[in-house]
Amino acid sequence: MTRRLAEVAKKVGVSEATVSRVLNGKPGVSDRTRATVLTALDVLGYERPTQLRGERSRLVGLVLPELQNPIFPAFAEVVGGALAQQGFTPVLCTQTAGGVSESDYVELLLQQQVSGVVFFGGLYAQAESPHDHYRRLFLRGLPTVLTNAAIPDIGFPQVSCDDAVAVEQAVSHLVSLGHRRIGLLLGPPDHMPTRRKLAAARQAAARAGLELGEREVEHALFSLEGGQAGAGKLFDRGMTGVICASDPLALGAVRAARRRGLSVPADVSIVGFDDSPFMTCTDPPLTTIRQPIEAMGRAAVELLVGELVGVRVTHDELLFEPELVVRASTGPAPRERAAA
Numbered sequence: 177m178t179r180r181l182a183e184v185a186k187k188v189g190v191s192e193a194t195v196s197r198v199l200n201g202k203p204g205v206s207d208r209t210r211a212t213v214l215t216a217l218d219v220l221g222y223e224r225p226t227q228l229r230g231e232r233s234r235l236v237g238l239v240l241p242e243l244q245n246p247i248f249p250a251f252a253e254v255v256g257g258a259l260a261q262q263g264f265t266p267v268l269c270t271q272t273a274g275g276v277s278e279s280d281y282v283e284l285l286l287q288q289q290v291s292g293v294v295f296f297g298g299l300y301a302q303a304e305s306p307h308d309h310y311r312r313l314f315l316r317g318l319p320t321v322l323t324n325a326a327i328p329d330i331g332f333p334q335v336s337c338d339d340a341v342a343v344e345q346a347v348s349h350l351v352s353l354g355h356r357r358i359g360l361l362l363g364p365p366d367h368m369p370t371r372r373k374l375a376a377a378r379q380a381a382a383r384a385g386l387e388l389g390e391r392e393v394e395h396a397l398f399s400l401e402g403g404q405a406g407a408g409k410l411f412d413r414g415m416t417g418v419i420c421a422s423d424p425l426a427l428g429a430v431r432a433a434r435r436r437g438l439s440v441p442a443d444v445s446i447v448g449f450d451d452s453p454f455m456t457c458t459d460p461p462l463t464t465i466r467q468p469i470e471a472m473g474r475a476a477v478e479l480l481v482g483e484l485v486g487v488r489v490t491h492d493e494l495l496f497e498p499e500l501v502v503r504a505s506t507g508p509a510p511r512e513r514a515a516a
Contacts, residue, residue: 180222181195184216184222187485188212188485188486189486194209199213208317212485215486216485216486219263233289234263235264235289236266236291236292236294237266237293237294238252238268238269238296239269239282239293239294240269240271240296240297241270241297243270244424245422245423245452246452246454247450248296250469251323251469251473252296254474255294255477258473258477262477262481267288267290269285278299278309279308282313286316292318292320293320293321295321298322300322300326300327301326302367303366307330310330310332314331314332319480319484320480321333321334321335321479323472324337324369325339325368325369325372325493326368333476333490333491334493334494335476335496336369337468337496339369340373341497342465343465344376344380345498346377346447346449346500347380347384347419348380349447349506350419350506351384353508353509354508354509356509357392357415357416358381358386358419359392359393359410359418360374360388360394361394361403361419361420361429362374362393362396362421363398363422369421370395373421374388377419392410392413392415394409394410399424399425399428400425400427402428403426403429403431404428404429407425407428407429407432407433411433411436416510417445417509420446420447420448421449423450423462424452425449426446426447426449427448427458427462430459441505442507443510446463447464447465447505448462448464448465449464450465450466450467451465461505462503463502463503463504464501465501466499467496468496468499
């Protein structure tokens with residue numbers, strides 16, 4: 177018992193007497209300190225006293241915008257595994273068209289008294305979307321971590337891939353292959369990672385003496401169909417290299433090229449983003465920007481568990497550097513094609 181008191185007190189940063197009062201249900205301890213002590217018990221693997229069981233579940237919500245993009249299940253696998261090592265059970269919440277909304281999932285998770293929530297892309301990244309459900313989480317003091325770029329006024333810990341570095345790598349790669357007509361295929365205009373990629377790409381292009389104006393940029397939904405439609409417009413304007421904001425967009429771009437009788441990469445080069453599973457198995461294998469999902473996922477869990485046990489964690493955005501993975505969907509620029 178004495179050893180348990182000492183370990184929990186050290187973990188939380190309170191006295192052993194405070195821990196004892198919590199375990200014995202005595203007054204004189206704030207609700208926040210009481211919750212932090214109980215969480216530390218869980219994290220350290222100690223069983224709660226009988227009278228204190230069942231107040232808060234050992235569940236953590238993992239909220240994903242979709243499952244069609246393989247990067248989201250890959251993130252969930254990393255985070256779910258790291259949570260399991262800490263004694264938590266992940267609860268997968270996936271949005272589908274016409275199904276449960278992100279706001280509804282938040283309410284369900286609160287009703288289940290989850291210990292925390294990790295979001296893998298969501299409305300927090302879209303400036304023009306509703307954000308009231310995030311404020312409910314914040315006001316409830318529920319530990320929450322966001323991945324990949326939130327709007328500025330949502331104050332949760334954040335783990336992100338460095339979008340600026342990603343597009344700089346992609347632009348430099350295409351320029352090194354001789355491409356001068358480079359297009360961008362991005363997500364919706366109010367999407368924060370999209371805004372970051374666009375700003376960084378324009379700077380990188382300017383350094384190479386190129387222009388990325390309105391004709392060189394298309395916005396689309398993050399889907400194969402969105403990629404096909406958006407990339408088709410860029411190819412029709414004579415682009416020989418297209419940088420896409422996701423791998424599904426890039427696969428849609430490959431389809432658009434073939435529908436126009438263009439060869440990849442002999443006629444057009446295509447760069448994806450994420451390095452989702454199976455991108456080595458596509459035809460051609462996809463050149464893409466690899467997100468470091470293992471490091472990002474584990475960092476998200478460390479931030480979440482830190483908040484759970486009352487450790488002060490950074491609320492500054494943690495940026496992780498991506499890696500350009502060169503495969504067969506990019507090659508030397510052809511002779512300039514005339515724009516339609």
